[in-house]
Amino acid sequence: MVVCGIGAVGLRTVEQLHAAGVETVVVDAGERPGAVAGHLLELWGVRRVPGRPRDALVEAGIEQAAAVVVVPDDDLVATECALLARRLAPEVRLVVRVANPAVGRALAGVTGPNSVLDVAALAAPSVVEACLGRRPHPVELAGRTFVVATIDATRPGILRDLFGDLAPLAVTGAGQEICPGRDHEVAVGDRVTLIGTPEQFAGHPVDVTASRPVPQVRRGARTAGAERAARLAEEGGRTSLLLVLRTLLAEAERPLKVTLCVLLSVFAISVFVLRAGYVKTDGSHMTWVDAVYFTVETIGTVGYGDFSFAEQQTWLRVYAIGMMFLGVVLAAVLFSLLTQLLVSSGIERSVGRRRIGSMRGHVLVVGLGAVGIGVLEGLLAAGARPLVLERDGTNRHLARARELGVPVVTGDATDAAVLASVNLDEAVAVAVMTSDDLVNIEAGLAVRDQLGERWDSVPVVLRVFDRDLSEAVEEGFGFRYVRSTAALAAPWFVGAALGLDVLGTFYVEHTPFMIGKLAVGAALDGLAMRELSARTRVVALAHRDGTLDYPPRRDTRFTEGDEAYVVGPYQELLTLLRPRIMEP
Template sequence: MMAERSGHVVVCGIGAVGFRTVEQLHASGIDVVVVDGGDEPEPVTEHLLGLWEIPRVAGRPRDALVEAGVEQAAAVVVVPDDDLVATETALLARRLAPGARLVVRVANRAVGRALAEVTGRGSVLDVAALSAPSVVEACLGQRPHPVEMGGRTFVVATLEAPRVGTLRALFDDLAPLAVAGPDPEQVICPGRDHRVPAGARVTVIGTEEQFAAVGRPVEPVGPVPHRAGARSAGAERAARRDEEGGRATVLTVLRTLLAEAERPLKVTAGVLLLLFVASVFVLRSGYVKPDGSHMTWVDAVYFSVETIGTVGYGDFSFAEQATWLRVYAIGMMFLGVVLAAVLFALLTQLLVSSSIERSVGRRRIGAMRGHVIVVGLGAVGIGVLEGLLAAGARPVVLERDPANRHLARARELGVPVVTGDATDTAVLSSINLREATAVAVLTSDDLVNVEAGLAIRDQLRDRWPAVPVVLRMFDRDLSEAVEEGFAFRYVRSTAALAAPWFVGAALGLDVLGTFYVDRIPFMVGRLAVGPALDGVAMRELSARTRVVALHRAGAGTLEHPPRRDTRFAAGDDAYVVGPYSELLALLRPDGQASE
């Protein structure tokens, strides 16, 4: 039996997201108990759990939850990879610990919506939906990122310093989040009196009015739509452009049929064509009409088709012709019927096969320019497609598995799909990689992603520095090695992007959004100010966090931007931004902000 404990966090599932969640909870000084389904974790994971002295309970969900002390837990995080296991565990956890904060990972949106009715609003999170926006932003470049705080829309944007000066003089009330200049190291959440050189890239947050006040108006990019079947105005524009530039015409289909036809079909069609041509010449020269004249070329063509097709309208007949011509007609009808039957059978097989669809798709894509290639169509890939369409981009899918269950959804969205291997240079050429504006490699295999990324880099050649190539990676050490060793600028881990949401929800931080500033992940959250922060001034918080706004409980107003001497009051809602490790430090058990 496990020793009695209370106020701890129970994490169910020790996959990629579960391990990252445990890691961040442990780093924040939170007491954690891991529950899994009995499968042995990865050796490295098991070693680290032992090193951190985090207990692990295996067994049936109900028994394991009880042994983990779920009744006394402050929060339960349910993050197994299987939706069925997650649903069962979440329902049991809600029944056993109705007062604990509960956050659940579910990939199926319909299941997630139904489960949220039982477990509570905002308790169900989708890893794909959480991580897809970051991939979209990387593909489309630094774009204004909207975040809603206290009923107001704030925007995160990266601006260029027009001249040398302090951030206060250059950007007024816009809150600085990061500065990237000539120095290799970024300055995170600098003070407003921090001086920057001309041309420095400064990431700031503020309202649209504040951006307009400094002469830098922005138009925020809307959130990714998640409603099934919804298509934004940007998606409609992209669809229209695609139809205009790459519509599969009749000529395209005919070329495709010739390209995809296999040898038996080509041989059959060739023999039938030879029989037809021979029959036209034989009938033109040998057939004698009742008036003694010969057939015209049109009559010969017509009667050849009529005979091979065995339709026999009665306008021509071999009854009164020479014996040799009647014998020839017997052979022509017999051979024509056999060849036509075989031809139609092979042609039907080709038309109903997926190869014709793949080839038509490739020919459509061959005419496209400025498209975004998405390699690997999983749950994250679908989220990225929806985000790209919402932003008005033109995505193209490259998927290895022709039986992938998400292909129907991609086609429903009107996205061209090509089946093939992303490491094959011929396949990359067929999807017009050289004219693409970005590539997102999102398969579930790290090694495949690295191999595909290197093949793409090799094919892009001189365009490599200008084309964003986003790699999805699970292993953190490998992702860092790939970034440094192969100069990939956009390596994204879905587990690393999603874990802060689960940790924040478990500790009482209402996560509102995540985004990257270069390679550093930032998080925006709403924090209910408790007694531990009552009376604490802004300047006493970590230098790497930024309080953007305060919603005063007494006055019911939104105060922004707060000043250094502004103090928290119990019951307020604080809207904070910063690297997620710094924000989680605000939720440490001792309630003290990190220094």
């Protein structure tokens, strides 16, 4: 296997290939590994080939490679390596990481269907699920909707008696048991993660009726969040005026609001006074329309001579003097403050965000990169209300967030005052998604301090690249949801390189699981389910005759031409399937 690029995703990909026993060669692709990465490559015995991409690919033996995984952090380098790899080895299996959608679609036309993957799109669903709390994870297998859900055991017993045909993936209590048998005993309060159809979950205390299948992530496909963004854009012309008015009101500072309230009060009082006290030359009183009209004339100092206080009673003329003086002052102050608001940088921010003091039940997303945009689309598709807090006011993704209709606030997430301004006390979840581990940890700790007693009930998801650091942060600081984009995306690249069609990844507590589809070849023909690893599970078996066996029994045997849908911790799954996937 040839891996081009040795960034975070590349290193994690090499690590998993090495652990699965696959011979791997690394091509630098313009990215020199750091001291830690270089040490790990040496420790694993992985050969590293430096040099220009073309020469390095040839030296790495691309013509004899089973597959090439192209995962540099730079899209230009990735595109160059992918095109060279396809030219040098037209038949080699190729998997490419590209973040730019347009480049990805064009490149897929050269490298082949399902060969281009986007790390942000792969990692975002796990973050969204963590933000929304423990909830059913739907996935489509062989045209049927299956659901992964976690249920708390309400009585002791064995899994077979408690959950019937639902396939157990993990039991978490005093410890964690991965893919236990159906005769495994559970105690009251143990969390049992199971997979099955919505019909199989009927009668159990979990609502899976609203679960929708998670589509396979393929570059060029339009996500649900993007579809909603398109609808928002279509409706933008009809709602823009209302949005601006709401924005101006939300952005207005206290002096402006007070001035406006006083002016409206003077206006209302004057209408009533004129309606009741003004007497026309014919002895009649003003109508309501006349009273409103004359009040606007007087405050605006644009009288046309059609009404006059000259012949009115003394008290009304004195009142008119005060109304004119107060009205002119209030109008001048109002226009001054309104002009200041319109020309300030605050309005530029607020028109895109409908600022936030009144927001309730929102999800705060800190850091707006490629992963952050993916998280926004996922949250919108799930019906959540996201809010972005971004430090860099020139971030190129801000326009996209505003196009999605997501409020955006510019500020430092480590500042308590900024966190208060985004109404953190009313947020239902926080996702810290910047590209700097230290900033993420610092922001997460600031959020923890501000949440106070709500810390245990509000999911706070941290993006941390380094695996050891993420484990230390979870254990040392008490964070429950620490996610690594590299760890979430690498199984997709490894699985695709090995020929496994990865359908999804998700977490059970702190253990990442993978669901994949495997075409049964000659090497698996006749193998019984009970001969597989105890830490993996075959969820369904699609036979050549079109029938679907779910869940297959332990004595069920694979037949060449079948399609097996397997789930388990991705390292176990890749180690188990690697010798059979790599068959000629």
